[in-house]
Amino acid sequence: MLTLYGQDLRSRLLLGTARYPSPAVLEDAVRSSGTEVVTVSLRRETAGGRQGGAFFELIRALGVHVLPNTAGCHSVSEAVLTAKMAREVFGTNWLKLEVIGHHDTLQPDVFGLVEAARILSAEGFEVFPYTTDDLVVAERLVEAGCKVLMPWCAPIGSAMGPQNIQALRAMRANFPDVPLIVDAGIGRPSHATRVMEFGFDAVLLNTAVAGAAKPALMAAAFAGAIDAGRQAFEAGMLEPRDFAVPSTPVIGKAVFA
Numbered sequence: 001m002l003t004l005y006g007q008d009l010r011s012r013l014l015l016g017t018a019r020y021p022s023p024a025v026l027e028d029a030v031r032s033s034g035t036e037v038v039t040v041s042l043r044r045e046t047a048g049g050r051q052g053g054a055f056f057e058l059i060r061a062l063g064v065h066v067l068p069n070t071a072g073c074h075s076v077s078e079a080v081l082t083a084k085m086a087r088e089v090f091g092t093n094w095l096k097l098e099v100i101g102h103h104d105t106l107q108p109d110v111f112g113l114v115e116a117a118r119i120l121s122a123e124g125f126e127v128f129p130y131t132t133d134d135l136v137v138a139e140r141l142v143e144a145g146c147k148v149l150m151p152w153c154a155p156i157g158s159a160m161g162p163q164n165i166q167a168l169r170a171m172r173a174n175f176p177d178v179p180l181i182v183d184a185g186i187g188r189p190s191h192a193t194r195v196m197e198f199g200f201d202a203v204l205l206n207t208a209v210a211g212a213a214k215p216a217l218m219a220a221a222f223a224g225a226i227d228a229g230r231q232a233f234e235a236g237m238l239e240p241r242d243f244a245v246p247s248t249p250v251i252g253k254a255v256f257a
């Protein structure tokens, strides 16, 4: 069971709602993913070009938790204002906080992120910060009030998969009690399995499902991959060895040559 800000969840997949070809495709993907949390941008163009009321009605009708996000915000003031609007619209204190710092890579502005996280946490928001894999920034975010961390594994929408395994492992080791969700850059189910295998608590993804030829099928594939990675982590995996270990015992062998 995954617990985020006191909310118990069975699914460890959080799904984005942008870039789907139509609202119907989005709905199918959400249902087949088994997700219990979808993230929604107030600013980004939404499925099939539907914006505002109609789109938000569709999201509410899905019956899942809504995690509003500040995608597209490039400053602290813009992110804080968008967060407050999101709370009005969705009636939740949850917030996926994005403060974008770099136009090409969409890398977070970690300085603005920490500042915005501090302001919003003090105002009662439960902040899910989209951050890098930097340990010091992560520490500052926790000090600012964040009880969940969401490091990228590659740039948003790149589908490159984990680029710095050691940094992600270091985050897990340094924050054993903070739920860690990989957010952004996952391209394939195997990428999701990999990060789950080394102990991440969940994965948030959008582009890999929304951009697939069959989004609902891909959503189901990701759900299975995330479960497999989690089960493997809980089962306790062998460390790779650079020598052979016979799987058949030699005791009882007739001839020892």
Ligand SMILES: CC(=O)[C@@H](O)[C@H](O)COP(=O)(O)O
Pocket (backbone or CB within 6 Å): 015, 016, 017, 018, 039, 069, 071, 130, 155, 156, 157, 158, 159, 183, 184, 185, 186, 204, 205, 206, 207, 208
């Ligand atoms: C919807 C959303 O929040 C995404 O921008 C998120 O960061 C996931 O990134 P990918 O689209 O790379 O999965």
